[in-house]
Amino acid sequence: MSFLEIRNVDKFYGAMQALAGVSLSIPKGSFVTLLGPSGSGKTTLLKILAGFEGVSGGEILHSGRDITDLKPEKRNFGLVFQGYALFPHMSVFDNVAYPLKVRRKTRDEIAARVAAILDLVHLGALSRRKPHELSGGQQQRVALARALVFEPDLLLLDEPMSALDKKLRVELQDQLRDIHHRLGTTFINVTHDQEEAMHMSDMIAVMNHGRIEQFDTAHRLYRRPNSRFVADFVGKSNIFDGVTQSRGAAAEFVADGFRLSLPREAKAVSEIVIRPEDIRIARADCAGGAAGDIRLEGTVAASTYSGDRALYSIALPGGRTLLTYGSAREGALEPGVPVAVAFDTKDCILLH
Numbered sequence: 001m002s003f004l005e006i007r008n009v010d011k012f013y014g015a016m017q018a019l020a021g022v023s024l025s026i027p028k029g030s031f032v033t034l035l036g037p038s039g040s041g042k043t044t045l046l047k048i049l050a051g052f053e054g055v056s057g058g059e060i061l062h063s064g065r066d067i068t069d070l071k072p073e074k075r076n077f078g079l080v081f082q083g084y085a086l087f088p089h090m091s092v093f094d095n096v097a098y099p100l101k102v103r104r105k106t107r108d109e110i111a112a113r114v115a116a117i118l119d120l121v122h123l124g125a126l127s128r129r130k131p132h133e134l135s136g137g138q139q140q141r142v143a144l145a146r147a148l149v150f151e152p153d154l155l156l157l158d159e160p161m162s163a164l165d166k167k168l169r170v171e172l173q174d175q176l177r178d179i180h181h182r183l184g185t186t187f188i189n190v191t192h193d194q195e196e197a198m199h200m201s202d203m204i205a206v207m208n209h210g211r212i213e214q215f216d217t218a219h220r221l222y223r224r225p226n227s228r229f230v231a232d233f234v235g236k237s238n239i240f241d242g243v244t245q246s247r248g249a250a251a252e253f254v255a256d257g258f259r260l261s262l263p264r265e266a267k268a269v270s271e272i273v274i275r276p277e278d279i280r281i282a283r284a285d286c287a288g289g290a291a292g293d294i295r296l297e298g299t300v301a302a303s304t305y306s307g308d309r310a311l312y313s314i315a316l317p318g319g320r321t322l323l324t325y326g327s328a329r330e331g332a333l334e335p336g337v338p339v340a341v342a343f344d345t346k347d348c349i350l351l352h
């Protein structure tokens with residue numbers, strides 16, 4: 001029995017189905033992220049966990065107890081939601097103390113707990129300020145402190161960093177991970193940003209159209225996606241459509257421009273995925289060229305230089321393009337330069 005069990009949850013808003021058969025087992029103490037595009041049902045699932053929305057079907061168990069219809073205030077969950085703002089007229093201290101006052105803690109206990117949690121989010125020095133005297137990142141840390149101060153069983157975060165600029169977002173991601181590590185509380189975070197999800201989470205649930213596509217570690221999502229959607233949404237990818245043809249006892253995947261021998265155990269493969277970093281690139285006029293089981297010729301269509309390397313879009317005959325990284329020691333290759341690209345069978349991810 002997991003700490004939190006989401007069993008076959010459906011949610012309809014009128015005729016519109018926002019969640020369809022969602023099941024997840026969330027281990028105690030884990031950092032889980034719900035990742036998916038806008039409209040995929042992330043906030044709906046979080047609101048159901050918080051108790052703000054009921055389910056249309058299915059159930060939620062917390063440590064074996066059915067909490068599907070339990071009121072939000074009976075759940076002891078901490079919330080950092082979009083638009084779940086700080087109290088503007090209260091100081092940082094009073095904002096964070098609020099959940100403890102509601103729970104009728106003593107003055108001394110409140111003072112001690114608020115001081116400890118403000119230290120944890122590095123806001124100890126700002127406790128007398130009002131929210132409007134804080135930056136966006138600081139306000140989010142106050143919201144986080146307020147959600148954690150009463151030692152919730154579970155912390156629910158709905159895109160807490162989406163309004164912050166990139167640098168602050170990465171800082172707050174690191175802090176959040178550190179706080180999770182120190183407290184050991186179970187965190188469920190929502191984001192549409194796959195980098196954020198991969199950076200912070202023990203496990204990621206990829207959502208699409210109200211369904212869980214895959215629930216896995218970042219590494220498995222990246223190296224072993226079980227659908228085209230996951231391969232495309234998590235990281236950069238090259239996806240080739242094709243057909244599987246048998247060849248005696250063996251089988252081959254036939255795509256536009258190349259063939260690939262499939263391992264014996266492979267079932268009918270409909271697409272292969274190859275990650276950009278698994279593709280080598282060389283100028284067509286370069287002596288050794290690019291080595292690999294599969295070699296293709298093309299021309300540079302576009303390049304993005306980032307100092308340590310360049311990301312290339314390579315135009316292949318037949319009209320499709322391929323993403324790959326190359327060394328940028330001598331600068332990026334110019335558009336129009338003829339190149340050879342190559343990759344190995346072992347690096348191809350097979351989709352069925």
Ligand SMILES: Nc1ncnc2c1ncn2[C@@H]1O[C@H](COP(=O)(O)OP(=O)(O)O)[C@@H](O)[C@H]1O
Pocket residue numbers: 013016017018036037038039040041042043044045
């Ligand atoms: N209160 C509501 N009434 C009707 N439809 C809703 C409501 N809330 C969300 N939806 C719809 O449910 C789907 C999932 O929404 P949401 O859970 O907010 O997605 P996400 O958080 O992944 O962007 C969307 O199509 C959205 O328009």
Ligand SMILES: [Mg+2]
Pocket residue numbers: 042043044
């Ligand atoms: Mg949302």
